Amino acid sequence: MKEIKPFEWLIHALVIVLGLLLLNYPAFDLTFGVFNSGDGSLLWPSVLGTAFNLILFYGIAFYLIPITLKRGTGIFSIRLIVLFSFVSTVEVLIDSTFYRSSGNSIDSGIWSELVVMVLFTHVLVVIVAFAYRFSKDWFANERTKRKINEHQLRSELDVLKSQINPHFLFNALNNLYSMSLQAGDEKTAEGISVLSEMMRYVFDKTGEDKVALQEEVQYISDYIYLQQLRFNKQVKVQFDHPETVSSFYIAPMLLIPFVENAFKYGVSNHAKTTIDIRIAFEEGHFVFEVKNQKAERTETIPSSGVGLSNVKKRLNLIYNDKHSLSVNESDDLFRVRLVILNSL
Template structure:
């Protein structure tokens, strides 16, 4: 849920304060329902009414629309909206009735209070709907423009760096040498996987979204080629579960974390272990990657995207829909990522 900023709170508070002062200015002699500013009977009903009205406003703006309407559907939203409206209106009617005893100049009726309360609460319902939808529109438009500018500035570099040419050349050279020496099935499989990786990058890297299964296949192929390169010096423990064709993700957004594990977690002079786990449940993708922090002897060429770039992409593509946690613990470098797809 997108929270309200300090600046917005100040603006809202200022508007409410000014509005209450104007409503209760005795010289205006304003009457709202059964209460009047000229005799002072409007003061406390207007204060308690404003508090309740703002309860309607903020409940709709920051709970019902982002948490109920967008996640549970319009039917549940309407039901909860009606319950909220009736409950707060009832409280306001009871509160106003408590102030009638202090009012000497009118013979007020319950129906007048109900009508007045309903009108004001309905007004704040419409204000809340207009505020929330316009706020989200401006935020989304700003993000769309920012995303367009970012893509325009980085498109060429991204295309060039999705797979580092050195990685391709090194992999091809390794596979070629292996084919000369042994000609076994592993070599043919490695060449096939490298071909599929190249096809994936050239065909799909520029798309906004790709099937999650395709992205994971790319990761599996990358891991396979790196295991060929390092042979017995690296053990990769993978666990991919809950993946289905209906889930999609921004392309090449996970691979920098895998590359980092090989770049900083593999030393050909010792045994190394990398853990890569991905699970998807109810459109919630969970990623866990860990590697031992080893002495940096031989760097592994990477895609060139890097953590800063991928963090920026996550912020632009999945605002308020992801949680990235990178830390070191007990000699391990750990990446934990959750994305609402």
Template sequence: MRQESHQGKLVMVVRHIIAWAVFFSLPYLLHPTQEYNAHDRASEKQYWDLYLYFIDFTMVVFFYLNAWVFIPKLVYKKKIVEYVIYIVGIFLLMFSSRYGFEKIILKHQEIDIKPVILFTFFIFFFVLSASTAFQMIVDKMRLERQTSARENESLKTELSLLRSQVSPHFMFNVLNNMVSLARKKSDVLEPSLIKLSSLMRYMLYEADEDKVPLQKEAEYLQSYIDLQQQRFGKNVAINVSLETTATSYEIEPMLLIPFVENAFKHGTGLITDATIDIRLYTRNDMLFFSVRNKFNKDSSEIKDKTSGIGLTNVKRRLNLLYGDHYVLHIDKKDDWFIVSLQLNLH
């Protein structure tokens, strides 16, 4: 990062040098040719050349003085009157030096003050405008970078908080499953604990990444579904199809699990022919994910205080991470609660 910063500053310095070189190479703009023709004396021409170098140097100093001092300390602080006084004072100083030079050095010529004023004003106004525009553009770009950095930090913080909501909520449900199996002294407790261990490994070592392979996310879903299937047995018909043929696809970790959790939370219990259908597949860089579960529309029971956190959470994460690159439909039709997600993976 430090090396990139030094390189950026070096590039900026080179650009400024090139810009000034081009600016000062315009003799018809800065050094009127008729004035050289008028000075046939070598000494006068020598003085004239020195004076022009002095003017060039003055323009450079004025450019950065206005950009780095006057604008930040006066304009941005609403000290407009002081700013105008400084600018007018510098213009009068430049004009008087130009006029005084011509009166002292070019004694044999009659000095017309109007061209002196016009020429000095034109150059002065050009440099003033360029300096002001330069500094305002630089400040705007700096502000945009700072705003973008703050937004990125805010986004990372918010996503971290959202993930921290997912993990305890998920673990609460899974541990309840383990307690139920332990009470029943079930033979599937040991394989269930092994699956839980793999889930913990995923949550601890994979979920902190910005993106994970879609295959790993699918394996995570399958392990969770297997644990739930062991818990409910034949009481719930669970139909699962997770197709992840392309290994290059990546996805935000733990993005899909809230939909599955929601299905098991509200699609089980006092429901006739409880059924949960889960399908995931990819086509043409698009992920298609759907979860359907039967629900009891006559029941107003709230199963626990964390109900609703999952879907609210995942909607917020989708908005933060994918913007307009996803389509989410949540619908209730007859006795079915249906979630359908389409996600652009590139």
């Protein structure tokens, strides 16, 4: 019974009490087998009958099924039949006692009606017990799977972070930055400074559940800046985004793989290409779109290592049914549209 939380106990109790009140409300004048709520004869049979139903329900859901799952199905059927027969027999005998206490005699027809009433009720209880137990286990397994997936994704990000010693990296970047300034190469110095900030963001923020949208936008802007330094005028990038959105937070490093993918497949060695990136809020929903022309390349563009399949897993874990992701591809165009519902 430790599997039932206090809130669940409260729900169970409310359902039982409400059911008994409705069943015995005189104005409804309900007839259940040989008993009637209008004359009050249904009260005690329903109360004790509920007690037997609970013994059957909890006995199956929290004793027979768990034991069967642990030890095998060997004698499950025998145990179920014994429990069902015992509870049903005792309840029939008690109901017959209540019926006689009102001055009634019992013939074969009354016995049949009592037995049918009890068996019908208990069969329903057995069905409900199985449905409750297996649905409870299914939801528990889903929660466990989700936690395992979340742990796996966090471990993957931690591995990416641990591949480089952050202190060594930042010291090296600072030295390169100082050397570039001394040599008068301000463009290289600026690139090193931007890269340093990007790496600091990766090490500092990937362990957090959510970050401000402005921080993620800045990271994307820095990434675009470095890529444009590399490709010069070979690629044109249009990045549209809100200037300030203080109330919206997003999972870190969630958007950058889509941008990396656009540069990976949308930059040509021979022709100028265009990449369009848009962040907006439409009717309270967060919208992120990336559109790039498809191009052939002979060299590989390094990425963060967080691929699109990993992003899809994170989206399903973090936003579940509160997001939609569409990927459309034609002969010369690749487009991604991510919508996070009810963002504002």
